Amino acid sequence: MAPVKFSIPKGSLEEATFKLLEESWTKVRRRPRTYRVFLDDPDIKVKMLRPQEIPTLVGDGVYDVGITGQDWIDENKADVETLLDLEYGKIKLVIAIPDSYKYKSLDDMILSYAKKKKTLRISSEYLTNASKFIKKCKSYKKLYGSKDPQIVTPWLRLGTNKNVQIHLSFGATEAKPPDDVDAIMDVTETGTTLKQNQLKIVDTVMQSSAQLIANKKSLRDKQKREKIFDIVTLMRGAVQGRKYLHIYMNVKENNLKKLLTEITSLKRPTVSPLSEKGWYGVNTVIPKSEFHKLVPKLRKLAQGLVVHEPRQILELEEIKRDEEN
Numbered sequence: 001m002a003p004v005k006f007s008i009p010k011g012s013l014e015e016a017t018f019k020l021l022e023e024s025w026t027k028v029r030r031r032p033r034t035y036r037v038f039l040d041d042p043d044i045k046v047k048m049l050r051p052q053e054i055p056t057l058v059g060d061g062v063y064d065v066g067i068t069g070q071d072w073i074d075e076n077k078a079d080v081e082t083l084l085d086l087e088y089g090k091i092k093l094v095i096a097i098p099d100s101y102k103y104k105s106l107d108d109m110i111l112s113y114a115k116k117k118k119t120l121r122i123s124s125e126y127l128t129n130a131s132k133f134i135k136k137c138k139s140y141k142k143l144y145g146s147k148d149p150q151i152v153t154p155w156l157r158l159g160t161n162k163n164v165q166i167h168l169s170f171g172a173t174e175a176k177p178p179d180d181v182d183a184i185m186d187v188t189e190t191g192t193t194l195k196q197n198q199l200k201i202v203d204t205v206m207q208s209s210a211q212l213i214a215n216k217k218s219l220r221d222k223q224k225r226e227k228i229f230d231i232v233t234l235m236r237g238a239v240q241g242r243k244y245l246h247i248y249m250n251v252k253e254n255n256l257k258k259l260l261t262e263i264t265s266l267k268r269p270t271v272s273p274l275s276e277k278g279w280y281g282v283n284t285v286i287p288k289s290e291f292h293k294l295v296p297k298l299r300k301l302a303q304g305l306v307v308h309e310p311r312q313i314l315e316l317e318e319i320k321r322d323e324e325n
Contacts, residue, residue: 004044004218004227007058007066008037009051013210016088017067023238023311043227052125055080055213064218065228071187071208075128080213083232087239089210091187093129095122095203096194098178105202109183110164111139119162123169123176124185127151130166131159133185133205140164174199237312244285246310249302253278259301264290285310 008017021028027040037046049057054068055078065083071093073080095106103109106122113120124130134140134149148159153168169176173186174197187208188194191201212235218224251259259282260269269284282302286294291307298305 001223005063006046007049007054007063010048013089024234058215061215065214069208075126082211084212086210091208093205094201096199096201097183099198099200107137107139114143120164121181122183123167123173123181125169130185237314240313241310246285246308248283248306250304251302255301262297
């Protein structure tokens, strides 16, 4: 079988991606000064690319699977299958304007600039998303109908409506208003960088996180599909593992029943008699979010509490059903 080609993101998602890979496979190795990454599975060939490129390359079949942000999947209008939300790289794509401006939304801004007969200039790396969002604004529809805003790049200009322009940004987008443009569409985690540049958020366009995506044709290939679902199984296990704790404790027989009513688990706790009569070992998995609530109860009912962070939790029955469907 030809190896499954797996593209992973370089840049802002890089560190978190490598951490998840290391939780999913037993060995992850990167060769210095190259973009090649090696897993302990010779049937998976990994290469690092910019997240902006990955949706198109996976959609076109250059790669079978990839990791990229939902923002770039939408921006590229990529025809891919989303297999798993990896739950990191969480950002918002927003419209931001200078603090000194009184507008409450981009919609207000479009109407005001039209009345003043001024060209509204917006800077963004997200040309497709910006155009789509602008065309949905009520003021834009009323004033310009279905006309496309003009997209301005160093190489070409697209769109017939010169009154509203989207200028391609090559980075440091937050530094452009108010001298170069009137508003920006950019990604933010906390909004801190925007505030530092005297900008305020007036619209949230979308929320995004890292996604595992696949080429649709590769999923129809029986051999590749098997390997792709190996990848899904391991990565889903790592994502799930981050949400739980594996705990083990000793408990006296007269406290056992009460303890079992207090703790939650994925299925049922494992209860084993210890060598000392009247004592039992209880072994279970609990949601991390419940741990701080359980500690006061466990202190009164149990002894010798041992806590582990599971590397993976593989819900194999569920994965099998997914594959069958």
